[in-house]
Amino acid sequence: MTEETPTAPSxxxxxxxxxxxxxxxxxxxxxxxxxxALALYASLSGKNVLCLTIDPAKRLANSLGLxxxxxxxxxxxxxxxxxxxxxxxxxxxxMMLDTKRTFDELVARYASSRERAERILNNRLYxxxxxxxxxxxxxxxxxxxxxxxxxxxxxxxxxxTPPTTNALDFLDAPEKLVNAIDxxxxxxxxxxxxxxGKLGFGIVGRGAGMVMxxxxxxTGGEFLDSVAHFVSDINELFGGFxxxxxxxxxxxxxxxxxxxxxxxxxxLAVREAAFFxxxxxxxxxxxxxxxxxxxxxxxxxxxxxxxxxxxALLSRxxxxxxxxxxxxxxxxxxxxxxxxxxxxxxxxxxxxxxxKNRGLYVEVPALEEDVHDxxxxxxxxxxxxxxxx
Ligand SMILES: Nc1ncnc2c1ncn2[C@@H]1O[C@H](COP(=O)(O)OP(=O)(O)OP(=O)(O)O)[C@@H](O)[C@H]1O
Ligand SMILES: [Mg+2]
Numbered sequence: 001m002t003e004e005t006p007t008a009p010s011x012x013x014x015x016x017x018x019x020x021x022x023x024x025x026x027x028x029x030x031x032x033x034x035x036x037a038l039a040l041y042a043s044l045s046g047k048n049v050l051c052l053t054i055d056p057a058k059r060l061a062n063s064l065g066l067x068x069x070x071x072x073x074x075x076x077x078x079x080x081x082x083x084x085x086x087x088x089x090x091x092x093x094x095m096m097l098d099t100k101r102t103f104d105e106l107v108a109r110y111a112s113s114r115e116r117a118e119r120i121l122n123n124r125l126y127x128x129x130x131x132x133x134x135x136x137x138x139x140x141x142x143x144x145x146x147x148x149x150x151x152x153x154x155x156x157x158x159x160x161t162p163p164t165t166n167a168l169d170f171l172d173a174p175e176k177l178v179n180a181i182d183x184x185x186x187x188x189x190x191x192x193x194x195x196x197g198k199l200g201f202g203i204v205g206r207g208a209g210m211v212m213x214x215x216x217x218x219t220g221g222e223f224l225d226s227v228a229h230f231v232s233d234i235n236e237l238f239g240g241f242x243x244x245x246x247x248x249x250x251x252x253x254x255x256x257x258x259x260x261x262x263x264x265x266x267x268l269a270v271r272e273a274a275f276f277x278x279x280x281x282x283x284x285x286x287x288x289x290x291x292x293x294x295x296x297x298x299x300x301x302x303x304x305x306x307x308x309x310x311x312a313l314l315s316r317x318x319x320x321x322x323x324x325x326x327x328x329x330x331x332x333x334x335x336x337x338x339x340x341x342x343x344x345x346x347x348x349x350x351x352x353x354x355x356k357n358r359g360l361y362v363e364v365p366a367l368e369e370d371v372h373d374x375x376x377x378x379x380x381x382x383x384x385x386x387x388x389x
Contacts, residue, residue: 009362010386011260014288015042018258020149020157021288024280025262026272027163030293030364032056033371033380034262035160036064036094040374041381043076043092047155050148051094054141054160059372064094071098073148076374084374090155095148102140103130116233125230137162142248149251249283258288263351265295265344274354289359291384292348294366296340362386 014021015038023035032053039051050073056066065077076092104121111117120126130136138161145159251257259280263273273290280287352361364383371380382388 008386008389009289009360011038011289011291011360011362011384012386014258014260014360015047015156018288019155019256020145020159020258022145022159022161022252022257022259023262023291024161024259024276026269026276029262029264029266029269030291031163031262032060032160033377034260034291034293034364034384035158036060037371037377037380037384038260039092039094039156039158040086040377041385042156042158043088043090044086044378044381046089048091048153049093049156049158050151050154051092051158052097052141052144052148052160053094054097054137054162056096056160057370057372059370061096063373066094066096071096071101080374084378086374086378093154097137097141097144099137099140100130102144103136106140106143111233119229120233123230123233125227126234142252146248146251253284253286255286257286259285260289260291261287262291262293264293265347265351267347267350270347270351270354273351277355277358287359290351290355290361291364292351292361293364295348295363296337296344297365298338298341298345 021035021038023031023038025031032055035053036051036056039049043049053061053066056064063080064074065080066074073093073095076094078088081088107120107126108117111120141159141161145157148154148157261273261276261280263269277287277290348361348363362384364380367376367379369376371377379388
């Protein structure tokens with residue numbers, strides 16, 4: 001019997017079979033890096049790609065040529081590819097999500113008149129909701145995705161997702177936001193103020209009037225005015241807010257959308273990733289792959305010759321040490337590295353067990369340096385595509 005060379009797990013098929021790829025996972029695990037690397041690879045191989053990033057590290061944004069002042073789609077210039085020794089057969093556009101701006105655009109598009117839109121945009125409460133309310137960023141990422149999805153210009157859209165302290169927030173956030181805006185409390189406010197015009201409490205029901213007067217004592221009438229205006233305006237605007245959120249969520253279940261769950265081998269991240277996998281399944285969303293990023297490679301694995309490993313370790317030891325101490329530190333670093341590699345391997349196996357070895361698992365090693373330019377992104381992409389192990 002001839003043994004076939006095992007092919008390394010690859011995300012190639014995920015890119016081939018889907019039009020939208022969403023990178024999800026807990027904070028700091030490498031979602032933005034994975035999203036950018038996937039987008040880069042697809043553009044190199046001939047697709048017209050949009051990478052919708054959220055809050056990318058400044059150096060990464062710079063090396064993609066993203067101007068911090070704009071959140072429009074920007075073509076990654078061919079010179080940047082050439083400088084990194086790369087040649088795109090397609091095109092790569094990148095865009096940073098600006099939550100407030102997306103929300104503002106939504107208001108401008110759906111308000112019944114320009115005056116109403118202006119009034120909402122200038123409302124203090126709106127300014128809070130559009131910038132600080134938990135869930136807004138996640139919801140707006142979904143809105144933006146839905147918008148760019150309509151565009152025929154892209155063969156592939158890769159969506160990065162916001163950092164959440166808990167990975168589960170991401171899927172629940174849109175619903176929470178809708179509930180906050182479309183809650184019984186908000187509806188109560190609405191009724192209390194409906195037809196109030198200049199907000200005289202006399203017109204509202206007696207019970208509500210008393211509560212309002214009580215609230216005004218604590219919060220100041222101006223704040224209540226703000227709430228009242230906002231609630232009545234936003235109610236008109238987002239009459240169908242719940243429906244919109246549902247439509248967006250349904251769109252994420254369509255067969256051309258794939259979720260790529262990103263995690264690190266950190267025990268906490270692994271636990272969250274396992275929960276997240278269950279959550280995705282519960283929402284009926286397609287988890288196409290799990291990327292385990294920043295895995296410390298076992299030194300016995302062919303990630304460089306012993307000499308290269310030695311040199312790499314040497315570079316981490318403080319300079320100016322005498323030779324005897326240097327040797328000691330070097331072996332200590334080697335031991336630390338081995339220990340981390342063994343621990344990481346254990347965590348990777350735990351993740352497989354927790355997620356019942358379902359689907360595709362791709363590992364990306366911890367690179368020596370941060371991933372902040374096209375050249376290092378393309379290195380990450382090689383691991384993601386299984387062309388480097
Ligand atoms: N395989 C890797 N090797 C070395 N550095 C990496 C690797 N992957 C990511 N990094 C670095 O780790 C940092 C965090 O990565 P990234 O910004 O992609 O995480 P994130 O999940 O998007 O974080 P956040 O949740 O804050 O948005 C970045 O500085 C990035 O360059
Ligand atoms: Mg990020």
